[in-house]
Amino acid sequence: MTHTTNSPFAARRFTRRAATSCLILLLIPAGLLAYFWYSVWHTSHVNDQRKQAALASILDQARHATTDTTHALNTSGTADTDTLTGVIWQHTHAPLITYDASRRTFTATASRSAAYNEEVLLPGGDPVTVNRCFRFTSTRGTGASWTTTMTEQDEHVCSPGQTIDHRATLAKNRVKNMPAAQLTRTEVTQALDPTHQYDTYIVKDTARHGQTATISILVRAQRDVSATAAQCYQFTRHLDTNDAERATTSMPIGTC
Structure with missing residues (x-):
């Protein structure tokens, strides 16, 4: 004959174990959530x-x-x-x-x-x-x-200058890669604006002194002459060096 014990003490012990297990199961996601929010903070x-x-x-x-x-x-x-x-x-x-x-x-x-x-x-x-x-x-x-x-x-105040800086860098690279014989006003204008549609570069002057060529260019931020910022830049091409990166320099000047 099998005897089953159903004492109140055993029942309470089972209830406590079940409650503890449930609490642990609840604490795990709560702990993970707390760790997540701490990591975010x-x-x-x-x-x-x-x-x-x-x-x-x-x-x-x-x-x-x-x-x-x-x-x-x-x-x-x-x-x-x-x-x-x-x-x-x-x-x-x-x-x-x-x-x-x-x-x-x-x-x-x-x-x-x-x-x-x-x-x-x-x-x-x-x-x-x-x-x-x-x-x-x-x-x-x-x-x-x-x-x-x-x-x-405000950042928008610097926007015209950033555009001019980008275009001046582009002009410097074009001048750097041009054959020395083509560093004339007409040829430089053609290199900077092949389609003659943008008018953002105005080649003002070119000069040759020995192995140095200087080119003055007005660089505009936009095509609209009446409502755009512009800056004169002088590009200097040193023809007596094979170092392409150092052969050409550029800097803003007051007038051109």
Whole structure:
């Protein structure tokens, strides 16, 4: 004869074990969910810190450019607009630099960028680039001294300069690859605008001095002459070197 024990103690012990098992099953997804949300918060926090560090680096670069530009202008010892434009460009790397003779003020707009590695929950994240637009204003006072100030602008303010920078780089590459005998006003114009439809390049002058050819080109941001920014660039092609990358240089100038 088989005897089955159904004591209250055994029943309570079974109930406790069942409750414990259910609690464990509930804690596992809760723990996973908590870990997921912590990982999301941690990733966001780290990325925000890295972004702020990148932005601080950009701002620091702009401040150094402001100080260096002021020093360079005050030690240039010249009042020539083209030379001063070159000085400002060397330190600000601004593709668009204008001069107001009545105010004796240069205005340079430049976009600066920095990249940081973004932390992601899954492998495969790419570097992230942040950009900031700055306006550098260099003014000559009543004496001979220059002062340069820097202000941050909306990104759209730098858009014309970015377009001009892209087109100036394209023009430099075209000039670099042209045969020396073709570095004439007509041939350069044809190389930059073969279809004569865009009018974004105006070749103003070409000159040859020994083994050096210089070409002055007005680079426009858009075709609309009345509503677009433009910058004069001087391209110098050194014909006595086989180093193609160093053979051609470009820089903005005041007039062309």
